[in-house]
Amino acid sequence: MNTLLNKKKEPIDKLAAAAVGKSLGREALSRMLRSPVAITGGVITGLFVLLAIFAPLIAPKDPFARTLQGEVNLGRGIIPGAQPGFPLGVDDFGRDELSRLLVGAQNTLLVGVLATVIGVAIGIVIGGLAGAFGGWVDTVLMRLVDVMLSVPSLLLAISVAALFAKPSQWTVIIAVSMVGVPIFARLLRGSMLVQRNSDHVLAATSLGVKRGAIVFRHMLPNSLGPVIVQATLTLATAILEAAALSFLGLGDPDPNRAEWGIMLSKGAKQFLDVRPELAYYPAIAIIVVALGFTLLGESLREALDPKNRR
Amino acid sequence: MALLEVRDLTVNFVRRGERPFTAVDGVSFDVEPGQTVGLVGESGCGKSVTSLAIMRLLAKRGNKVSGSVRFEGTDLLRLSDKDMRDRRGRDLGMVFQDPLSSLNPVIPIGLQITEVLERHRGMSRKAASIEAVDLLDKVGIPDPSRRLTEYPHQLSGGMRQRALIAIALACRPRLLIADEPTTALDVTIQAQILALLRELVQDTGTALIMITHDLGVVAGLCDEVNVLYGGKIVERAQRHQLFAEPRHPYTHGLLASIPRLDAGRGEKLIPIRGSVADNIPWDGGCAFAPRCPNALPVCREVSPRLVPDNGGLLRCHNPVRPAVAAGGGTR
Amino acid sequence: MGWVLPRPPHARTSRAGTKGLQVLRFLVRRLLQAIPTLLVLSILIFAWLRSLPGGPAAALLGDKATPEKIASLNHTLGLDQPIIFQYFRFLGRALTGDFGNSLVSSQPVMSEIGTFLPATIELGISAMILAVLIGIPAGYISARFRNGPVDNVIILLTLVGVAVPVFFLGYMMQDLLAAPLGLPSQGRQAAGLDATAITNFAILDGVMTSEWDAVWDAIRHLILPAFALATIPLAVITRITRASVLDVMNEDFIRTANSKGLTQQVVRRRHVLRNGLLPVVTTIGLQTGALLGGAVLTERVFNFRGLGFLLAEGIERRDYPRLQALLLFGALVYVLVNMLVDVSYGIIDPRVRVR
Numbered sequence: 004m005n006t007l008l009n010k011k012k013e014p015i016d017k018l019a020a021a022a023v024g025k026s027l028g029r030e031a032l033s034r035m036l037r038s039p040v041a042i043t044g045g046v047i048t049g050l051f052v053l054l055a056i057f058a059p060l061i062a063p064k065d066p067f068a069r070t071l072q073g074e075v076n077l078g079r080g081i082i083p084g085a086q087p088g089f090p091l092g093v094d095d096f097g098r099d100e101l102s103r104l105l106v107g108a109q110n111t112l113l114v115g116v117l118a119t120v121i122g123v124a125i126g127i128v129i130g131g132l133a134g135a136f137g138g139w140v141d142t143v144l145m146r147l148v149d150v151m152l153s154v155p156s157l158l159l160a161i162s163v164a165a166l167f168a169k170p171s172q173w174t175v176i177i178a179v180s181m182v183g184v185p186i187f188a189r190l191l192r193g194s195m196l197v198q199r200n201s202d203h204v205l206a207a208t209s210l211g212v213k214r215g216a217i218v219f220r221h222m223l224p225n226s227l228g229p230v231i232v233q234a235t236l237t238l239a240t241a242i243l244e245a246a247a248l249s250f251l252g253l254g255d256p257d258p259n260r261a262e263w264g265i266m267l268s269k270g271a272k273q274f275l276d277v278r279p280e281l282a283y284y285p286a287i288a289i290i291v292v293a294l295g296f297t298l299l300g301e302s303l304r305e306a307l308d309p310k311n312r313r
Numbered sequence: 314m315a316l317l318e319v320r321d322l323t324v325n326f327v328r329r330g331e332r333p334f335t336a337v338d339g340v341s342f343d344v345e346p347g348q349t350v351g352l353v354g355e356s357g358c359g360k361s362v363t364s365l366a367i368m369r370l371l372a373k374r375g376n377k378v379s380g381s382v383r384f385e386g387t388d389l390l391r392l393s394d395k396d397m398r399d400r401r402g403r404d405l406g407m408v409f410q411d412p413l414s415s416l417n418p419v420i421p422i423g424l425q426i427t428e429v430l431e432r433h434r435g436m437s438r439k440a441a442s443i444e445a446v447d448l449l450d451k452v453g454i455p456d457p458s459r460r461l462t463e464y465p466h467q468l469s470g471g472m473r474q475r476a477l478i479a480i481a482l483a484c485r486p487r488l489l490i491a492d493e494p495t496t497a498l499d500v501t502i503q504a505q506i507l508a509l510l511r512e513l514v515q516d517t518g519t520a521l522i523m524i525t526h527d528l529g530v531v532a533g534l535c536d537e538v539n540v541l542y543g544g545k546i547v548e549r550a551q552r553h554q555l556f557a558e559p560r561h562p563y564t565h566g567l568l569a570s571i572p573r574l575d576a577g578r579g580e581k582l583i584p585i586r587g588s589v590a591d592n593i594p595w596d597g598g599c600a601f602a603p604r605c606p607n608a609l610p611v612c613r614e615v616s617p618r619l620v621p622d623n624g625g626l627l628r629c630h631n632p633v634r635p636a637v638a639a640g641g642g643t644r
Numbered sequence: 645m646g647w648v649l650p651r652p653p654h655a656r657t658s659r660a661g662t663k664g665l666q667v668l669r670f671l672v673r674r675l676l677q678a679i680p681t682l683l684v685l686s687i688l689i690f691a692w693l694r695s696l697p698g699g700p701a702a703a704l705l706g707d708k709a710t711p712e713k714i715a716s717l718n719h720t721l722g723l724d725q726p727i728i729f730q731y732f733r734f735l736g737r738a739l740t741g742d743f744g745n746s747l748v749s750s751q752p753v754m755s756e757i758g759t760f761l762p763a764t765i766e767l768g769i770s771a772m773i774l775a776v777l778i779g780i781p782a783g784y785i786s787a788r789f790r791n792g793p794v795d796n797v798i799i800l801l802t803l804v805g806v807a808v809p810v811f812f813l814g815y816m817m818q819d820l821l822a823a824p825l826g827l828p829s830q831g832r833q834a835a836g837l838d839a840t841a842i843t844n845f846a847i848l849d850g851v852m853t854s855e856w857d858a859v860w861d862a863i864r865h866l867i868l869p870a871f872a873l874a875t876i877p878l879a880v881i882t883r884i885t886r887a888s889v890l891d892v893m894n895e896d897f898i899r900t901a902n903s904k905g906l907t908q909q910v911v912r913r914r915h916v917l918r919n920g921l922l923p924v925v926t927t928i929g930l931q932t933g934a935l936l937g938g939a940v941l942t943e944r945v946f947n948f949r950g951l952g953f954l955l956a957e958g959i960e961r962r963d964y965p966r967l968q969a970l971l972l973f974g975a976l977v978y979v980l981v982n983m984l985v986d987v988s989y990g991i992i993d994p995r996v997r998v999r
Contacts, residue, residue, distance in 0.1 A: 150684045153982075154975045157937025161959060162971050166695050243809050247941055250811045252960045271815040279819065286812045293807035301803075370899055394908075401905030409903075414896040417915050419922075419994055428914070429904045464994045480904065 031306035041302030047295025054105060055112040062102035063090075067259060094266075094281055095274065103261040104284060110172075110262035111242055111292070117176045118241040122183025123234055130188035131223075134195025135214070145192065151185040160244055164253040172255045172262070175245045182244060183237050190233055194226035228307040235300035239293040246289060263289050314386060315343040316520050317367075317488055322380035324359070324366050336362040338544035338595060339380070344488065349514060349521040351535035351552075353528065353567075357589050359544040360524045364490045367522075368407055369397050384488070403433040406481035410493040412473035416465040422449075423461030426480050433484045448479040453509060471502035475509065482513060489514065490522045495530065507533055528567055532556060540564050543592050543600035550625035560622060560632040562607045599630065607631045670990045674983050682979060689972050690734050696964055743969035748961050753969045756954060762844040763832055764950035766862075767943070768935050770870035772928065775877035780924060782878075783885025784917070790890065798882060805879030810938050814872040814945035822868060830947040832865050869946045873938045877931035884927045889920040922993055929985030936974050 035041040054061070091100040133144040151159065164170065164178040198204055198221075207217050246264030248254050250272075254265060263285040270282030324337040337359040344350050352360040365371050367382050369389060382389045384404065389397065401407075409415040417425060426448060427441035436444065442461060449457035452475040465473055474494060481489055491510065495503035511534055514521045523535055531538055531552070538555050540548040540563065548561040559565040566585040587604035594600065595616050602612040609631050619628045737743070743753040786798040822829035833839065833846065839858035842849045850859030892898065893916060901915045936952075943952035951970060958966035990996045 146680065146684060149681055150688060153681055153685060153979050154971070155933035155936040155978050157940060158971055158974045161940075161955070161967075162692060165959065165964075165967060166692065239807065243807070246809050247811060247937075250809075250941065251944070251956055267809065267812060271812055275815050275819050282812065282815065286809065286816075289809060289812075290804065290807045294803060297803055297807060368903060370902055398902075398905045398907060401903055403905060407900075407903040409896060409900060411896060415900045417897045417901065417919065419918050419992070420914060424914075428906060428910065432904070432906055432910070466995050477900070480900075 031303070034306045035302055038302050038305070040298050041306065044295050044298030044300075044302055047291060048299050051108060051292050051295060052112065055108040058105040058109045062105045063099065067098065067261075091284060092278075092280060095269075095278075100281070100284060103266065104263070104288060107261040107263045107266060107285065107288070110260065111245075111264065111289070114172065114176055114179075114245050114262065114264070115238050115242040118179035118245065119183060119234055119238045121176070121180035122237065122241075123187050123230065125180070126184045126187025127191045127230065129184070130191030130193075131195065133188070134192040134199070134222075137199075141192070144188070148185040148188045148192075151181070152189070156182045156240075157244065157247060160248055161251065161253065164248055170253050170256065172260070175248050175254045175264075178248060178253070179241045179244045183241070186233060186237065187230065190229055191226055194229060195222050198222045198225055232300055232304040232307060235296055235303060239296035239300070242289060242293055242296075316346045316348075316385060317344040317522075318381075318383040319343070319363075319367065320381045320383070322363060322366060322382060323378070324362050324371070325377045326375060327377065328375055335544055337366060340541070340544070340546055341380075342539055342546065342549070344520050344522060346487065346520055347514075347518045348537065349523060349535045351531045351538040352522060352524045352541060353526065353531055353538055354541035355526055355589060358541040360541050361492050363541075364407070364492050364522065364524055368401060368405060368490065369394075370407075399433075402429050402486070403484045404486050404488065406484075406486040406489045408474070408477050408481045408489065408491045408494045411497045412470060412477050413465060413497075415477060416473060418465055421462050421464055422468070422476050426461075426476070426483055429480060429483045444483075445479075448483055449476065451513070452476070452479045452482075453505075454479075470498050471505060474498060474502075474506050478506075478509065478513070482517065482519070485517060486519065488520045488522070490524070492524045493526070496525075496527075503530075510534065528556075528571065540567075543589075543595060545595060545600070545628065546619060546626065547601070547628045548626065550623075554623070554625060558623070558635050560625075560627050561629050562605045562631075562633055563601050565633045566604075566606075599628075607633065667987065667991055671987050674986050678979055678983055682976070685975055685979075686735055686738065686972070687731065689968065690731050692971075693734070693964070693968055738972065744965040746958075746966045747963040748957060748966070753965050756966070757951065757969060757973060759844060760950050760954055763846070763948065764939055764943070764952055766845055766847060767866060767869055767873060767948060767950055767952075768932070768939060770866050771873035771935060771938075772877065772932070774870055774874040775881050775931070776928065778874075779878045779881030780885050780921070783882040783924075784889055784920075786882065786886040787889035787893065787920075795886075798886075802879040802882050805875050808875065810872060810876065811941040811945050813875060814869070814942050817868050817872055818945065827868055828865050829868070832862070832948050832950075834861050834865075837861055865948070869942050869948050872945070873935060873942045876934050876938060877928075880931055880934070881924060881927055885920070885924050888923045889916060892916050892920040895919070922989070925989055925992065926985055929982045932981045933978050936978060 035045070091104065094100050094103060129144050129148065133141040133148075154162070160178040160182050163181045164174050167174040167177075204217060204221055207221055212221075242264070245254070246267055249262075249264040250268040254268075255262070266285040267282060267289060270278075270285060274281045320341045322337055322340045323335065326334045326336055340359070340363055342350065352363060354360050362371070366378050367389065369392075371378065378390060380390070384400070389400070392400070416422070423442060423445055426445040427436075427438060430436045430441035430444055431438065434441075445461060446457045449460055454460055454472055454475050460468070460472075460476075465476075468476065478494075494510070495506050498506065507530060510521070510523075513519070521534075523530065525531060535552055537549065537551055539546050540555075540561060542563050548555070548559070548564050550560070555564065556568065559568055563585070566583075569583045570585060572582055585604055591603040592600045593603060593613070598613040598615060599605070599608075599617050602608045605612065607629075612630050615630070617628045617630050619626050621627075622632070741754040745751060746753050746756055749756060782798055786795045789795050818829040821827070828834065837858060839846070839855055839861070840849060840853045842852060846862035846865075847859055850856065850862060898911065898915055901911045906915075939950065939952035940955050941952070942948065943950050944956035947953070951973070954966060955970045955974075957963070958970065
């Protein structure tokens with residue numbers, strides 16, 4: 004009798020996971036491919052990721068080599084600061100701006116991704132526990148989440164960053180990740196709450212599927228969509244918040260580091276009147292990438308919205 | 314001249330990335346002053362779209378309306394938006410299916426009535442409020458003056474529908490269109506609302522277009538009935554005629570599918586086989602053919618025309634013979 | 645026309661007293677609900693203070709710390725006592741507004757806050773007014789001409805608006821707009837302007853003392869920072885208004901309103917907007933969070949001496965007493981504003997009210 008029941012459960016499990024995952028995913032993909040917004044976002048983010056990964060190989064010069072010192076031609080051509088051998092000019096230490104921007108892509112992506120991933124990881128653990136167990140576990144955890152949400156995000160990031168005696172890149176990463184934690188916790192808990200009462204979960208429970216299996220194989224795949232959407236959007240804000248923290252002096256103080264937020268802060272604070280391009284280049288880079296991820300995230304949300312299914 | 318003359322009304326829905334869809338296909342009918350006409354059919358047959366097209370309430374984009382809708386001689390489809398707005402509420406009124414979603418949730422019921430009176434009869438807020446109390450009383454809402462300041466969510470479903478009827482009739486329109494007004498209500502409330510409608514139109518002499526999928530509603534209310542299928546009228550008859558001798562196989566099927574109280578135990582229910590999805594387009598024959606028990610080969614080739622038949626109209630190559638009509642009596 | 649049917653059963657409606665009383669009960673309930681959150685927040689801030697690098701005493705003393713001073717401060721702060729005791733001391737001090745003295749200015753932090761709070765309030769309110777006055781009409785127009793060129797432009801602008809780092813926008817405005825528009829690029833008040841300060845609300849003070857040049861000066865100093873600060877809330881409010889209006893326009897009761905032959909204006913005002921703007925109210929509450937964070941950046945860029953500037957300076961100089969007070973204050977303000985938003989929602993949405 005037991006083996007019979009187990010044999011029944013397996014195909015049902017597979018079917019449930021498959022029905023939810025594949026059909027929604029495939030339809031979402033086709034819808035995204037038709038949307039110009041999605042394509043733009045996808046292209047931008049794709050380019051960004053590629054550049055970031057291959058930056059050290061593509062960069063024409065060593066981003067740390069202070070080659071051109073002294074004689075800097077401030078010729079105002081079409082590209083301000085451009086001179087032979089340095090397509091985008093050099094920065095205040097005579098380093099090639101283009102190379103620094105490319106390597107900066109890598110660091111910026113790293114910061115953004117790590118901050119988001121850590122935020123997601125901690126967030127879905129908290130939200131998952133709250134949603135799966137309910138009761139007082141839920142109340143306590145959600146109370147904590149509420150408090151984190153009651154602090155404006157930048158202030159929260161500042162508080163966390165201030166705990167570090169010696170600020171570094173990791174200060175920024177951890178601080179920004181903390182901003183995301185309550186968002187993902189709420190998201191996952193909400194999703195699980197909705198699903199706890201849904202038919203497929205009730206069916207699985209009545210068939211005797213264990214709670215753990217229900218959570219991992221039935222509820223989590225359904226929650227995946229909103230989490231991915233939110234993670235994409237959070238990546239954009241993470242990059243922006245990291246830049247803000249650098250601006251406030253809570254980031255890596257090392258002037259050698261090539262990261263867009265740091266480059267932007269320095270450029271804006273110090274060189275805006277003399278060499279504005281040192282601020283504009285990283286600014287444009289950040290804006291375009293943040294825009295790209297936002298477009299991607301928004302179009303993902305549209306594509307995955309079950310209300311749009313016919 | 315009839316109060317309302319609908320001629321060849323056609324509504325095509327065109328959406329980006331989808332095939333054009335003809336919801337209403339050359340529908341023509343008249344409504345005389347004081348008459349109650351029914352539009353009957355299953356979901357998707359185009360009856361609601363017809364009523365929205367008459368009232369010019371379809372979305373501005375995504376559809377094409379052609380034909381003519383003459384109300385007291387004037388073609389409503391050719392009017393400007395401003396002129397049409399003058400007529401709506403004043404000359405034509407409409408009652409919708411879901412009374413909760415059809416009322417503005419954040420303003421009191423009283424205001425939703427007085428705004429019609431203020432708009433079309435130029436009444437002051439004060440005078441309109443007094444009239445509104447009277448209207449609510451006429452539709453059978455108890456303690457009407459208190460209701461004026463209440464919000465839709467504070468009323469029960471039946472009372473909301475009564476309020477909607479009061480709103481529609483506030484300016485005494487000559488024509489009232491009721492689109493499935495009882496479908497969203499409990500069965501006992503349904504009977505009350507229908508009785509209310511019947512009483513009101515009799516007393517005020519308002520013409521009524523009753524849109525429904527429920528033949529029971531039609532039996533109690535309508536003088537003349539149009540049966541729609543696939544966007545076209547397939548049968549028109551006076552009420553007693555329709556129920557006594559349904560000629561179109563679809564009508565016949567609808568009547569036969571109603572479970573009867575006096576049927577013997579264990580007697581099977583008789584559905585119409587197939588579904589609306591099994592239609593074939595009208596230009597390739599009769600849309601109902603795939604589901605029709607009377608289907609002949611010609612039904613899948615030649616589209617039947619709407620022709621006079623026995624005092625009414627019929628669109629069928631092989632109608633139901635009166636002698637064969639089993640169990641088609643009215644109740 | 646007489647009656648014909650038995651009257652329908654009497655519907656149950658709430659008789660919870662007059663409207664004012666309902667609102668009051670709502671307010672009290674929300675306040676009580678906020679208390680546990682604030683309590684947990686205070687615990688977290690307490691824990692935060694004790695986790696600061698070097699320990700709270702060293703942190704509070706800053707670079708004036710010597711082993712003896714640390715020891716004596718430890719004793720004063722009661723750091724050698726049980727934690728629970730310390731927490732309640734902290735709580736007591738916080739409730740009386742005693743956060744110690746700023747390391748930078750050596751002034752009591754609380755009085756610093758009092759002095760500079762009005763500046764931030766002026767800036768914040770100006771920014772929010774801008775965001776609402778521009779955002780709501782923009783969102784409505786966007787919805788009305790959906791998918792048209794205007795709509796696309798507005799959507800693009802809102803997307804870019806949230807992608808631009810606020811501090812960079814501030815610097816850019818300083819650099820590019822201040823001179824051409826004849827606006828001051830920094831500060832809150834022109835040097836040398838002898839304006840009477842009563843409440844420290846520059847505009848209010850000027851009006852009260854009829855010093856119109858002071859009023860004008862204050863406004864001129866507010867323009868650029870307010871616009872910079874307003875960018876993100878503006879973008880969000882526009883998007884939310886657009887989405888909400890679009891949703892409402894598809895509702896059945898709009899069809900009913902049209903079927904009554906009401907003028908387009910009435911339909912728009914009484915039916916579309918009154919429903920469509922409800923979510924915007926909530927958004928305004930949430931955006932004060934963005935304002936609080938953005939104020940730190942904007943005030944720093946424009947040298948606008950308000951609480952944000954204090955905070956930025958405090959971060960740079962590791963002024964922990966100031967940081968502690970300001971962070972708690974920021975959270976408090978955010979919680980209060982959201983509570984107000986909740987209550988106002990209860991006032992304007994009758995479905996929420998009747999409980």
